[in-house]
Amino acid sequence: MPDTAFVDGKKKWPKVLTFDTSGPFVSVGWATESYSGGAVHDMARGQAEALFPLLETQLADCRWTWDDVDVIGVAVGPGNFTGIRIGVSAARGLGLALGIPVFAINQFELAHGYSPLPAGTLISVPAPRDMSFVQGANMGGVLISQSGLLIDPADPPADFQLSGGMEIRGHRAAEIASHFDATGIDESYTTDPGRMAEIAEFKYRDATAFPPRPAPQYVKAPDAAPARDPGPAILA
Template sequence: MAEARFPLLAFDTSAAHCAAALVTPQGLFTRFEPMQKGQAERLMPMLEELLAEAGLPWAHLAALAVGVGPGNFTGIRIAVAAARGLALGLDLPQTGVTSFEMMRDPAHPHSHPAELVSLPAPRGEAYVQPFRYGAAQAAPRLIDPACPPADLAMPGRMQVTGHRADEIAAPFAGRALTCELENIPGRLAQVAVWKFACGLAQNARPAPLYVRPPDAAPPSDPPPVILDADRPETTDRAPLDADV
């Protein structure tokens, strides 16, 4: 049977911040620092400070959790790489927590039979993902909140939670809870504890959640020609010692 694991260390660098939480039987310790860059340099010292405040060594940790996005491409990779390295070095179970899961009500993560969670996306769009009693029902997708696709409709009394929820819910006559993601360390910790306690933390290596590929185009140059090693090279050029 699954059980909560304490002390649990969780952290997130998926946006313009460095956030961390440490859950112990004695209480919750958190850190949150807004920053546009520098998360790679700040993350490990922040975790050290959190453990020192709680009076715990690394060896006393029981589990890890990490925010996997969606969010900033580089930021997500910083936290995920750190979580993988720590889990391997300390032999700890680990789980990823998505920003969609954090946007939901962390006090009642198993609630709502038909919930569509919305996060802000670039260029005025939104990332959305459907949930049933806290479990994701499909992969997240990118939509225009002003014109949500009809196939987003969910059976039952549908609720839309998060970014521009009122616009998205209107065509489906659903309830709307318009809100933004706040208290990231606290929400991350609560969701992580719930996932371990309910057996939803599969202890698989956390992977970044990208709803859309990074804004980088593949090279346009044609690939090099690979010569067949079993066939002699042919060329129209004259030999170097030929008369020209």
């Protein structure tokens, strides 16, 4: 239900339910008033089958029903291609079925918070195979893609030039900074369901209308390739 204006009486303290399936886990979070929490369930596969039972368990723990939920938040990436699709598809379906807003939250927001990045700051979050997804703004006039970039911290791209005074924070930040005239601060980021729910709550409170439906934030193509063999003939 995108681009729908909020009716009068928008709640100051909504009941928020969020989830993240962009990695080898299902993270389910909640927030209301000044409280938040949730749980992370590690799993290398099976997120699609596990997601809704875990959401039902979280609702029961909060003593909520689906009718109580005012806001959905979903992690849109970057991360695992299939996992992102699972989460985004589920969130879209819930938003449509419940008639409530769904807010997209990316991993850079989960790492640095809801506030815009300070000028000259690059955020690095873990990517598969010990690579990094990076995002930043206003670095010597250069905007690092809003969707992020995938780089090897040990061998950043030759055209990945950062300005003097840049500060890099996060996954293998000092190693990335060593290739440039920049400061690197290593920080470890892990999925935090309560923080995610708080970000969704902040987005809701700032919004004047339903946001567009969430869309996957892919930084790299899926590892799987299309099948080379021709598909079966379809008989009329």
